[in-house]
Structures are given as C-alpha cells and as structure tokens.
Amino acid sequence: MKTRMLLYGLIFTAAVLIGLVLVAARPVVAAPPAQEADIARGGALYDNWMAALGVEAPAGNMPIWDRQTNNTRSGPDTWRCVSCHGWDYQGNQGAYRSGTNFTGFPGVYPSSQEKSVDELVGILKGEQDPEHDFSAYLDDAALTDVATFLKDATVDDNEFIDMTTLKVKEGDQAHGQSLYDETCASCHGADGQTITFRFEGQSVPLGALADRDPWRFLHKTRFGTPGTDMVVGHNFGRTAQDGRDVLLYAQDTLEDNAPGLPEPALEQDRVEQPDRGGPASNFFTGILTAISVMIAGLGLNILIFAVLAGMIMLLVWVVRRR
Ligand code: HEC
Numbered sequence: 001m002k003t004r005m006l007l008y009g010l011i012f013t014a015a016v017l018i019g020l021v022l023v024a025a026r027p028v029v030a031a032p033p034a035q036e037a038d039i040a041r042g043g044a045l046y047d048n049w050m051a052a053l054g055v056e057a058p059a060g061n062m063p064i065w066d067r068q069t070n071n072t073r074s075g076p077d078t079w080r081c082v083s084c085h086g087w088d089y090q091g092n093q094g095a096y097r098s099g100t101n102f103t104g105f106p107g108v109y110p111s112s113q114e115k116s117v118d119e120l121v122g123i124l125k126g127e128q129d130p131e132h133d134f135s136a137y138l139d140d141a142a143l144t145d146v147a148t149f150l151k152d153a154t155v156d157d158n159e160f161i162d163m164t165t166l167k168v169k170e171g172d173q174a175h176g177q178s179l180y181d182e183t184c185a186s187c188h189g190a191d192g193q194t195i196t197f198r199f200e201g202q203s204v205p206l207g208a209l210a211d212r213d214p215w216r217f218l219h220k221t222r223f224g225t226p227g228t229d230m231v232v233g234h235n236f237g238r239t240a241q242d243g244r245d246v247l248l249y250a251q252d253t254l255e256d257n258a259p260g261l262p263e264p265a266l267e268q269d270r271v272e273q274p275d276r277g278g279p280a281s282n283f284f285t286g287i288l289t290a291i292s293v294m295i296a297g298l299g300l301n302i303l304i305f306a307v308l309a310g311m312i313m314l315l316v317w318v319v320r321r322r
C-alpha cells in the first residue's frame with residue numbers, strides 16, 4: 001500500500017512538472033528584429049499616409065468620421081490622422097476646439113506620452129475601437145513608425161503660441177532668418193511666394209500659412225510634405241525651437257498676401273458637441289476592458305493547469321477504485 005501511494009505521488013509530481021515545462025515552453029511570439037523606427041516617416045504618415053505610401057485612399061469616408069457632422073470634409077481627407085487629431089496633436093483641446101475643423105475627436109498628446117509604442121500600435125489596429133483599425137492599410141513597420149513619432153517626437157507648441165493672435169511668443173527671429181535663407185529659400189523663394197498652397201479653399205503663399213495655421217507650418221517644417229521632395233528638419237537635427245524661430249521669421253517678415261482670408265485668429269464659433277470617445281471611455285467600461293485583457297492573458301495558462309489537474313485526479317481515482 002505504501003509503495004503504491006509513493007507511486008501515485010511520483011506520477012502526480014511528474015505530471016505537474018511536465019505540465020509546468022509545457023507551459024513555460026509555449027512558443028513565445030518572437031520579438032520582431034530590433035529595427036529603428038523611422039520617426040520622420042511616422043510624421044509624414046500622420047500628415048497623409050496615402051501620399052507618404054503612394055497609395056489610393058480607401059473608398060468613402062473613414063467610418064468614425066460620420067460620428068460628427070460639424071466638419072463637412074469628405075473622402076480621402078477623412079482618413080488622415082491630422083484631420084481628426086489636429087496639427088497640434090491636441091484634437092478637441094487644441095486648435096480644432098472650434099470652427100470648421102472641429103470634430104470633437106480627442107487629441108493624441110499627451111496621452112501618447114503615457115502609452116507604450118505597443119499600446120499605441122494596438123490602438124491603430126482597432127483594439128480599443130474596432131473602427132479605429134488601420135492595419136489593412138499600414139503594415140507593422142508603418143504603424144510602429146507613426147506610434148514612435150507620436151510618443152517621441154510630438155511636442156506641445158501651444159505653450160509658445162498666443163492663442164489669440166497665433167503669433168510665436170518666444171523665438172529668435174534673426175536665427176529663424178538664417179535658417180530660412182539656408183534651407184527654405186531655395187524652393188520657397190526669399191519672399192516665400194514661389195510655392196502656393198491650398199488653404200481654406202484658397203491659394204496662399206508661405207507667409208499667409210504661417211500667420212493662419214502655425215501648427216501646420218511647424219509640423220511640415222519638421223517632417224516635410226509627404227509625396228514631395230521638401231526637406232525634413234527632423235532628419236538633420238533641427239530642434240523644436242529651431243522650427244518656432246523659422247515660424248516667427250515667416251510670420252513677421254514674409255508677406256501675407258491672401259486678401260480673401262480673414263485676419264489670423266482661431267475661429268471662435270465653438271460648436272457644442274459632446275466628447276466622442278471610444279468604447280473604453282468611462283470608468284465602468286474601462287474596468288471591463290482591463291479585466292478582459294487580463295483574462296485573455298491568463299486564460300491559456302489556467303486552462304492548461306485545469307486540464308492537467310483534472311487528468312491527474314481522474315487517474316488517481318481510477319487507480320484507487322481498482
Ligand atoms: C526642395 C524644396 C523645398 C525646400 C528646401 C523646402 N520646401 Fe517647403 N515645400 C516644398 C514643396 C514642394 C511643398 C509642397 C507644395 C504643395 O503642397 O503643393 C512644400 C510645402 C511646405 C509647407 C506646407 C504647406 C501646406 O500645404 O501645408 C510648408 C509650411 C513649408 N513647405 C515650409 C518650408 C520651410 C519652413 C522650409 C525650410 C525649413 C521648407 N519648406 C523647405 C518644397 C520645399
């Protein structure tokens with residue numbers, strides 16, 4: 001009898017050990033080869049991933065777009081990160097808090113400072129909101145680039161921009177001028193008139209854009225204009241302050257000859273619409289999401305142990321009955 005008990009004990013211990021080994025040896029998803037994320041590409045993707053990748057826009061509007069009615073853009077623009085989250089990355093808390101660009105959609109700064117690149121990639125794959133899924137259009141490398149850009153390269157310029165006049169508050173204009181003459185004038189002209197851009201349905205020169213949308217100016221100065229050969233400040237070590245210096249120079253000296261446009265100012269006709277968060281937008285659903293993530297992570301291990309324990313109990317029971 002004693003030896004038999006010993007035998008059961010051994011069988012039990014062996015089974016548990018084998019189970020543990022099996023669980024430990026479960027194939028771990030191989031980490032992707034450590035590859036530097038391309039932040040400048042991430043910035044370009046944020047601006048216009050279709051132009052950056054050279055692909056056609058998906059048909060129709062981005063599904064989330066139709067949760068709002070204030071912003072009347074449609075088609076390709078509705079698929080751009082910037083249309084919903086803003087050139088200042090602050091969505092309904094920033095420059096898009098009012099006016100025709102208002103959507104009510106949230107910003108991505110500073111929440112992206114708090115999240116990991118993996119969590120941000122998850123958000124872009126629709127893990128928080130199934131309609132916020134870009135994985136059919138952007139591959140993992142592209143999603144990692146844009147997530148790394150959000151985490152490491154976005155800054156809060158609104159501390160440096162007067163929200164009434166839209167002028168840069170602190171900057172070195174002389175330094176801005178030397179940077180402009182060195183790297184921008186060759187294409188845009190010393191007076192900023194050589195290339196014009198579409199802005200609010202009009203064709204405007206660089207000076208007018210600097211006055212009216214300083215955030216767009218800063219983003220482009222740092223990360224270029226996707227699909228063109230424009231220089232990318234980020235790639236040659238230009239700092240955030242360098243960008244603001246160039247902006248200040250452009251605001252103060254480049255001619256703003258866009259007669260049809262109103263004076264630079266944030267459009268103040270605030271549209272009162274509720275915040276448009278995703279599923280995990282309140283405390284209760286937040287907890288539910290957290291629990292489901294935990295269960296998903298633990299589930300497999302618990303299952304293996306349960307099956308193992310069941311088998312052992314069955315074995316012991318059968319042997320004892322004999
Ligand atoms: C190699 C030529 C080239 C250089 C150098 C260059 N740009 Fe550009 N830039 C372009 C082109 C091309 C466009 C896109 C025009 C268009 O949208 O059709 C552009 C667009 C822009 C825009 C975006 C306008 C919009 O549509 O929002 C800004 C702002 C801008 N440039 C600022 C600068 C600044 C500041 C510098 C210097 C740091 C600079 N550029 C240097 C070629 C250049």
Ligand code: HEC
Nearest residue numbers: 062064065078079080081084105108111123129132277278
């Ligand atoms: C049509 C509008 C729209 C577009 C386009 C869009 N988003 Fe979003 N985004 C949202 C909304 C709404 C939320 C809020 C939660 C949700 O629904 O997922 C969100 C949430 C986020 C969050 C999480 C913010 C937080 O506070 O946790 C990040 C990060 C993000 N988006 C990045 C991007 C990037 C990068 C792109 C471009 C590839 C993009 N979004 C394109 C509407 C949009």
